Amino acid sequence: xxxxxxxxLPLQSDEDLVQVRQKxxxxxxxxxxxxxxxxxMVTAASELGRNALLYGGGGTARLESVxxxxxxxxxMTIEDQGAGIAxxxxxxxxxxxxxxxxxxxxxxxxxxxxxxxxxxxxxxGTRVTIALWK
Amino acid sequence: MEQIPILQVGEFLLVSIQVDLHDRLVLRLQDDLTxxxxxxxxxxxxxxxxxxxxxxxFIGRMLGNMAALSQMxxxxxxxxxxxxxxxxxxxxxxxxxxxxxxxxxxxxxxALLQTLVKQSSAEVRDEAYPL
Ligand SMILES: Nc1ncnc2c1ncn2[C@@H]1O[C@H](COP(=O)(O)OP(=O)(O)OP(=O)(O)O)[C@@H](O)[C@H]1O
Ligand SMILES: [Mg+2]
Numbered sequence: 494x495x496x497x498x499x500x501x502l503p504l505q506s507d508e509d510l511v512q513v514r515q516k517x518x519x520x521x522x523x524x525x526x527x528x529x530x531x532x533x534m535v536t537a538a539s540e541l542g543r544n545a546l547l548y549g550g551g552g553t554a555r556l557e558s559v560x561x562x563x564x565x566x567x568x569m570t571i572e573d574q575g576a577g578i579a580x581x582x583x584x585x586x587x588x589x590x591x592x593x594x595x596x597x598x599x600x601x602x603x604x605x606x607x608x609x610x611x612x613x614x615x616x617x618g619t620r621v622t623i624a625l626w627k
Numbered sequence: 628m629e630q631i632p633i634l635q636v637g638e639f640l641l642v643s644i645q646v647d648l649h650d651r652l653v654l655r656l657q658d659d660l661t662x663x664x665x666x667x668x669x670x671x672x673x674x675x676x677x678x679x680x681x682x683x684x685f686i687g688r689m690l691g692n693m694a695a696l697s698q699m700x701x702x703x704x705x706x707x708x709x710x711x712x713x714x715x716x717x718x719x720x721x722x723x724x725x726x727x728x729x730x731x732x733x734x735x736x737x738a739l740l741q742t743l744v745k746q747s748s749a750e751v752r753d754e755a756y757p758l
Contacts, residue, residue: 507649515647532681532712536720539683587721597684601720
């Protein structure tokens with residue numbers, strides 16, 4: 494699997510999060526993803542980006558087109574150097590929030606975009622990768 | 628400062644969201660809307676999402692809050708115009724808009740508000756003059 498095009502977007506403010514959603518949407522339209530696919534992936538990115546802002550002190554979103562032998566995909570990696578997640582299983586559980594949210598962001602994103610990978614290390618930060626294939 | 632317009636339509640308020648919502652803007656809308664409900668003594672609030680491309684957990688939570696706050700201040704709230712792709716996503720995300728009335732479009736939303744207003748004034752009459 495090789496990346497064919499990538500771009501790194503800042504995630505430091507509410508406005509940045511809107512930019513990330515819009516850039517992702519635009520790439521998905523270009524690649525011909527369906528409206529439902531676009532909506533699911535953009536919603537997942539919005540959840541993960543907000544988590545990076547709220548709990549990770551901000552970070553970046555890397556957007557890349559990827560290609561393997563027979564298919565084309567789009568991958569987004571959202572990463573921060575914040576406090577990290579000590580108990581990942583708990584964080585992934587629907588309804589668990591350490592703040593004032595609904596606790597749906599992580600679990601919901603994984604349901605929306607099955608190709609979901611979370612890495613987190615207390616003290617180092619958090620990185621979540623989601624990908625959708627054509 | 629950016630702001631989402633709130634229009635008055637008779638005894639109802641109409642919020643039509645035309646921009647990509649960032650979080651502060653949604654919080655501001657919640658404040659503006661509750662202030663307007665009181666100021667205009669609105670009987671109903673209609674939130675039109677027909678141009679909204681995503682509803683995530685934050686926006687969903689705020690919709691629930693706005694409906695609950697309106698209710699507390701004497702106005703019924705109806706969310707209209709949710710796009711099919713957004714509806715599918717809301718369900719899969721696990722968001723429940725159970726406590727929020729929804730309708731297909733603005734016309735149907737207004738009809739629903741009128742029914743809700745009629746119902747609640749009938750209930751008030753029943754309480755005032757019990758059999
Ligand atoms: N990037 C992150 N850095 C540190 N902790 C995180 C991060 N992302 C999530 N968490 C932790 O995981 C918990 C669950 O996250 P999730 O997104 O599922 O719910 P939430 O953000 O609390 O609420 P919601 O997303 O529904 O508004 C958070 O409350 C937080 O404690
Ligand atoms: Mg979250």
